[in-house]
Amino acid sequence: MSMLDVRSLSTRYGAVVAVDGVDLSAQAGRITCVMGRNGTGKTSLMRTIMGQIKAHAGTVTVDGHDLSTAPAHARAMAGVSLVPQGREIFPKLTVAENLAVALSARSDGLRKVPDDLIDLFPILRQFLKRMGGDLSGGQQQQLAIARALVTNPKVLLLDEPTEGIQPNIIEDIGSILRRLAKERQLAIVLVEQYFDFVQRIGDDFLILDRGRVVARGNCADLSMDNVGKHLSV
Ligand SMILES: Nc1ncnc2c1ncn2[C@@H]1O[C@H](COP(=O)(O)OP(=O)(O)OP(=O)(O)O)[C@@H](O)[C@H]1O
């Protein structure tokens, strides 16, 4: 059984159909990559799964629980977590405070950010008292991922975490995501436009075009020859 199961999901903004009947399954321990050109509905899909946007139709099931009508907070409690596009770090809160904010969505009532989580990101331990707004883009991205992990999710959604990030930090993020999938058996859904990165760290992929899935498969079979037509500008 899939950890995350999305069936026939559709999202509209007024008359604009942003997500159009998407099926997506994400397995524990695997990285499922969502690709597609700008404006094809990737963010809308992530925000609909998270419950930040109301679906027009379709279902979202996590670990066997139907969350289709649950609000975002309930989905967080049930084990879904989103690293939003653009990171959305609180610039005037410290790193420690940015992390602590997410504790309210833990289902076990834990009131302290676990040490082993901060250990995944050595740079954050060093900067715990620094303002979020004073971190570099790459450090903020690591903070955004750490904050998403504070809720102890089963399903981790990441919306373009490599956007505007230096290559060496992209590599760090890639190895952390691989570790999280393997060691914590997270089901990771990674929205990503950086093809090489998907090829290196992904397990499964799907490609959106105008809100619909136009290709899907195993990342081992991924090549520009077979999917380039859906990606190139
Ligand atoms: N709040 C909104 N109101 C109206 N239309 C929207 C809204 N947000 C997105 N859209 C439209 O929905 C479609 C999908 O947008 P979305 O942001 O989900 O795409 P995306 O694949 O994440 O793009 P990008 O690669 O640029 O991040 C686009 O046509 C966009 O203009």
Ligand SMILES: [Mg+2]
């Ligand atoms: Mg987007």
